[in-house]
Amino acid sequence: MMRTRLFAAVAAIALLSGTSACNEADVPETSSVETGQSISGSLGDIEGMETANDLIKRAGLEQMLEGEAAYTLFLPNDQAFAKLPEAELDWLRSEEGRPDLIALLRHHMVPGTVAQSDLETTLSESGGTVDLANLANSTLPLRRDGSTIVIGDDAAGPVVSLPAHSASNGMVYEISALIPPES
Numbered sequence: 431m432m433r434t435r436l437f438a439a440v441a442a443i444a445l446l447s448g449t450s451a452c453n454e455a456d457v458p459e460t461s462s463v464e465t466g467q468s469i470s471g472s473l474g475d476i477e478g479m480e481t482a483n484d485l486i487k488r489a490g491l492e493q494m495l496e497g498e499a500a501y502t503l504f505l506p507n508d509q510a511f512a513k514l515p516e517a518e519l520d521w522l523r524s525e526e527g528r529p530d531l532i533a534l535l536r537h538h539m540v541p542g543t544v545a546q547s548d549l550e551t552t553l554s555e556s557g558g559t560v561d562l563a564n565l566a567n568s569t570l571p572l573r574r575d576g577s578t579i580v581i582g583d584d585a586a587g588p589v590v591s592l593p594a595h596s597a598s599n600g601m602v603y604e605i606s607a608l609i610p611p612e613s
Contacts, residue, residue, distance in 0.1 A: 469503060469597040470495035476595055476602065481511040481519075488523055489531045501600040502544040502562075504570065504581065504590065510607045536566040537609045543601055546594040553579065570609070581609055 467475070470492045473483040482505040486492055495501060511519065521527040522534070540562045549572070552560050558574040572590070573580055579590040588607035595602040 467597055468496045469501060469600050469602060472595055472597040472602060473505075476604070478507045478509070479505060479602075479604065481508045482506060485511075485522060485531060486535065489528060489535055491532070491535065495599070498599060500541070500543040501565075502540040502542065502603070503600070504538050504540070504588075504603045504605050504609065506538070506588070506608050507591070507604050507606065510588070510605065514608065533566065534608070537564055537568070537570070538605075539565040540570060541565065543599075545596070545601060546592060546603075549579070581605060 470486070473479055473486065473495075476483075486495065495503075522531040544562065549560070553572065553574045559571065560573075561569040561571050564570045571582055573583070575585070579592070581588040581590065588605040588609060591604040591606070595604075
């Protein structure tokens with residue numbers, strides 16, 4: 431029952447919070463921010479990603495993100511998590527909610543390194559859309575909407591903020607909303 435409510439809340443938040451898309455003037459010229467650390471180490475240094483960092487630790491994924499395997503994370507920023515009802519966030523932080531938290535985070539994780547330049551090139555060459563396989567055994571649909579990269583088919587989908595953060599074992603992209611588990 432809690433899981434159904436969580437997924438419904440995440441889907442509603444994703445639809446509501448994606449309306450704050452950036453315009454062309456907001457897109458930085460740099461291709462990525464180099465951290466020199468693992469993804470796990472980098473997350474603590476990315477401003478506005480404290481909640482995502484905390485949830486990754488609570489899920490027990492920190493060690494995985496310190497290893498040699500490469501991952502690309504599309505993680506909601508603190509503002510996106512603040513839109514989640516407090517009871518749902520408390521559930522995700524609880525030991526009982528840990529399976530739901532892991533399932534949610536897997537939708538935000540892609541195996542391998544997807545560099546910003548590669549993502550932008552692929553979007554340009556493919557007519558503005560690309561589907562990335564995520565760790566939830568589904569796809570993460572990305573599309574270009576003007577100068578903005580949006581996740582999902584909905585116009586109000588999560589917006590990808592640029593530049594990306596490059597870690598020694600992958601990339602971290604900040605996004606404006608949670609990715610609904612159905613994406």
